[in-house]
Amino acid sequence: MTTRSRTIVLLALLLLPFSVSAKQETVWSFVDSVNPPGDWEGKGLDSAQMTDVGLLVQTEHEGQLARDTKWAHGVDTLRVTYASETPTTMQFRWHARGTPPSHMVVLPVGLEQTSIPLTLDLDLTQFDQWDRHTPRVALAFEPGATVVVRALAFTGYNVFEKARTAWSSLWEFDDLRAYSINFLWGPQMTYNPIARAEIFRHFPPLGNSFNWVAYAVLAVLLAVLFVRYCLAHRNMGAVRREIAAICAIFAVFWVFLDVRMGLEIMKYLRDDYVAYFSQPPERKEFRDRGHFHTFVGSVDPLLKAERRYVFLAPSAWPFLGLIRYLTYPSLPTMPGEGQKDVRTWVVFERPDIAVNADGRLTEDGNPISLPGEVIHEFEPGTFLFRTN
């Protein structure tokens, strides 16, 4: 057997344990009312009982259910399957080894109101305090909660799965946003599917920059080259070839990033095509501005005759500056400023603004305008109103 063959066999043997160690999952299902998953210790809750549909928690006081984990594997993610009578906040708590025994780290989790079971995926690795082998976890509920917990699934990923997810994370792209003119996050590596799906929904994004990989590879190669050159007193011809190889690897990293970032620009265009260019006027949505541009385009001809108009939107930024630019020389007045002389009201995404029986606009039930009528309704809460 040649040296090369021996090396390959040795590597294969060394890597074998990783390949047999597949993704591991521990599911605590509460649907089987006869065999609840493990011994849970309740504290402070009014009621927590097993039912056919899961663990029903009803409480008017804050309380928690806790148990020891006894997991045979590390855990990276948690999937909660639940139903809830009202929107509420549940806390997922864990004890991190090395901290005082009574100390639990608290992760608040928002639960939607739903009668149909929903799943909630949590990437626990994004929290510095997360302990993959935590000995104890708990679920805590706030007063007034009525929640059915159907199952808790704790999943751990092996090194190959993490590497595969890290690779596929590189092809997740950010959207074109207001900050894209100042910086582009670039490719990020995450290590489980839940984090991968959420990379750019966080600010800053989840994961680690891919650039670390390039720097690490190049640093190792340069260090090896340096050691070989200095210690082995190799001739310059051999070193030159190795430098050329390192330069080629650097160029590959460069072109790879160019392709990755270029595809992000293409993705911006694709997003705009799908949500904006290809849609009929009433369904056009432009990035995070939604229907704003379409709406303003539809009312702009009606505003041309107006020197000023009142503008109401969910927030001043970015809509006030935008509408000023788009409708100039017609100008929006600041809310609460000079509205008496102005007949036209432009209302965007304000479902709390309505027309009362007197024909006046109301905000939280209080009249804010003279009587008039809606001239153009784009969608509920988005319309143009003109006083008589």
Next chain:
Amino acid sequence: MLAAAFLIGISLPTAIGWLIVRTMEGGTPVLFRTERWALGFVLGTTATMFLAFVLNVTFGVPFTRWGFLLPQIIILAGLALFQWKYLPSASRLPLPAPQLTLPHFSLLIKSLIAILSIWFLLKLAAGAVLLTATPVYQDDVFNNWNMRGKLFFVHQELVLDIPLGNETTAAEGVSSYPPALPLMKTFLATVAGRWDDGLVNSIHILWYLATLVLVFSLLRRLLGAGWALVGTYILASLPLFLMHGIVPYADAFVAVHVLAAVGYLFTMLQLHQTNARALPFLRFSALATGLLLFTKNETLLLHLPPLLLVLACAIGYLRWRGTMSAKDVLCALAWYAGCIAVIAIPWLLFKWSHGLPFGNAKPIGGLMLAWQENVLLSIAINTFLEGNWLFLFPLLFCLLAVRRRRALASPLLVCTAFFLMVYAGQIALFLFTGLSTEVLRQTGYARGLLQIVPLAVVIATALLADTVDAIKKD
């Protein structure tokens, strides 16, 4: 109609710029043909908008179609007449004008160049659609650059008060910016007869392309076509630089002026030791330096002082070496003084007389000096770990360390010293003043860096070529 407006709106300033550049070359054409058009476009657009500004504030010439066109046509005719009467025709030039010739590459290299060129064109096409066909989106577009262009278009004069303040987006103070860029948008809209976002934004991609052409030409003259392609690819591959080609902000517009001002000074110094055809480059640099002051506020405080310093050192060095006569030195200084004075004096007088601040939409007098936490970390993340610059800055800093003699003891020093001074100046501002928020929130740091990134590419490519040469020789 919009296409015709675009063509007319671009052609006239470009033709004027071309004639100015050609006049500056005199009897010794030194530029590549494409380079002359690119430089003519860059300098011509800014110069004609400066002319429109001066005519408006001094004689009340309105920003109407003919208010723009008539002075441009007169200037164009004057320059053409001057050229016809005083400059030799191409057949009687004392030296042949440089032609662009590409070396013979292997099939592998040709294929690589073809693939990367197609890839670049795809990105450019996607970017062009985003630039011209989507609604305005970024803050400074609708609060500053396009807003002011529309104001000038509607009122047909230089309006300084934007009628409604927007406290959230801090529109107050943007009138202190030089009006060159908004005026170019106004000009295009007046030619078309209406305001169209696609039309007025389209010019930004031309500034981006002009930067690529100038980088290619500078490197081609210095290192040959092969390395020029490498450098141009490096610049074209930078994602944030492409973003600034396809989003109507002003930083790529500043960058191309900085490149022309410093890059041609570097070329002059490089050539002057061996070649009598160096002086025209100094004139291009002088004009670009003057016009640079009419692009954005920070150019006066951040770019002009280091530029004048490297100019003084370069000319002093040539005089000391005896390769530049006293007459040429005086002539060079007169060019710079004249160009800077012609642009800066009217603009600064206007600012001073209208109480406009000298900082970037904020007064600079009130900045308190104090160490700002976490700025260095934010700078490191933006420079080395995000997708903005690929690996340009690790490459550049490594090359500066390894080839420091070439970077600091050769004509390249002009670029290196300017780059390092401006970069250090920006970092000092962020480290010791309240402007640190521009780094911590990542709103200003990268855009400041972007203005000198074409120069960084020129330096990196020159040092890379030098490194490869050194390895080959060992």
